[in-house]
Amino acid sequence: MVVEYCRTRVKSALSRSGLPDLDYALNPYVGCAHGCLYCYARGYTRIAEIVERWGRLVYVKENLLDVLRQEVRKLKPGVVGVSTITDPYQPIEATEELTRRAVQILLKGGFKVSIQTKSPLVLRDLDILLEYARSVDVGFTIITMDEGVSSILEPGAPPPRARAEALTRISRTGVRTWLFYGPVIPGINDGVEHFGEVLRPLHRDVDLVLIDRLRITPEVRRSLGQALANSERVLKIAVSRDWWSKTVKSFENLCSELGVRCIPSIAEPEKGVRSLADYSPGTIK
Numbered sequence: 688m689v690v691e692y693c694r695t696r697v698k699s700a701l702s703r704s705g706l707p708d709l710d711y712a713l714n715p716y717v718g719c720a721h722g723c724l725y726c727y728a729r730g731y732t733r734i735a736e737i738v739e740r741w742g743r744l745v746y747v748k749e750n751l752l753d754v755l756r757q758e759v760r761k762l763k764p765g766v767v768g769v770s771t772i773t774d775p776y777q778p779i780e781a782t783e784e785l786t787r788r789a790v791q792i793l794l795k796g797g798f799k800v801s802i803q804t805k806s807p808l809v810l811r812d813l814d815i816l817l818e819y820a821r822s823v824d825v826g827f828t829i830i831t832m833d834e835g836v837s838s839i840l841e842p843g844a845p846p847p848r849a850r851a852e853a854l855t856r857i858s859r860t861g862v863r864t865w866l867f868y869g870p871v872i873p874g875i876n877d878g879v880e881h882f883g884e885v886l887r888p889l890h891r892d893v894d895l896v897l898i899d900r901l902r903i904t905p906e907v908r909r910s911l912g913q914a915l916a917n918s919e920r921v922l923k924i925a926v927s928r929d930w931w932s933k934t935v936k937s938f939e940n941l942c943s944e945l946g947v948r949c950i951p952s953i954a955e956p957e958k959g960v961r962s963l964a965d966y967s968p969g970t971i972k
């Protein structure tokens with residue numbers, strides 16, 4: 688997939704999350720080259736062209752670090768989610784290093800950082816993460832170990848095996864790590880055997896598993912409609928309470944067998960809210 692990159696300027700770097708878990712959110716890029724078909728972050732992106740060309744157009748916030756330095760001096764330190772509506776370690780980060788430098792500014796400024804990514808590129812920044820290990824956690828999103836399925840649903844993202852290996856490497860350095868298993872899509876990854884393929888090899892390396900359901904925004908409906916032969920049936924099951932409660936029950940049983948804390952989403956599938964407030968009970972902090 689060819690991705691076009693543009694530069695943009697911003698007036699603010701940190702946004703208030705208003706959530707008990709995350710005080711602020713920081714998104715170094717607008718749009719995401721991972722281009723996941725199930726991504727509902729598109730619904731939070733104000734630039735129509737990026738929404739239309741999701742995964743193929745990304746804006747780089749060129750003055751982000753200058754703005755962030757000023758904000759860090761003025762704002763009360765808290766926990767910053769990096770990122771919430773884009774992957775902070777998408778390919779352009781390898782050369783831009785916006786996330787790396789932003790994380791460094793935040794940690795030096797006394798903020799805590801909670802990273803969520805699909806990319807082993809985060810390993811590049813282990814030097815910083817280790818220096819501030821008590822103020823950092825890193826979550827990896829893995830929804831399947833099937834590389835064929837991943838290449839269709841997450842066409843621009845690194846292979847799941849590379850994510851799992853990166854998670855293990857980070858965990859073994861002492862930095863806290865967690866797994867985000869979501870979205871759970873009926874017929875794709877809702878069997879406990881699918882969940883087990885991801886969790887079993889990683890269960891000693893994660894403090895927590897967050898389980899998310901499919902959020903059905905108009906863009907997600909359109910993308911999955913193009914990719915899945917039976918998308919109408921999949922989307923119908925995805926809104927079923929009965930299906931979700933049975934799925935969660937079987938996943939919770941496996942987590943309990945493996946001794947891993949597990950927090951399933953309680954959000955409604957047609958509300959595209961992406962936050963840890965959607966998980967109950969408890970938080971990762």
Ligand code: SF4
Nearest residue numbers: 719721722723726773
């Ligand atoms: S990596 Fe995350 S933000 Fe990026 S497209 Fe996929 S789901 Fe959306």
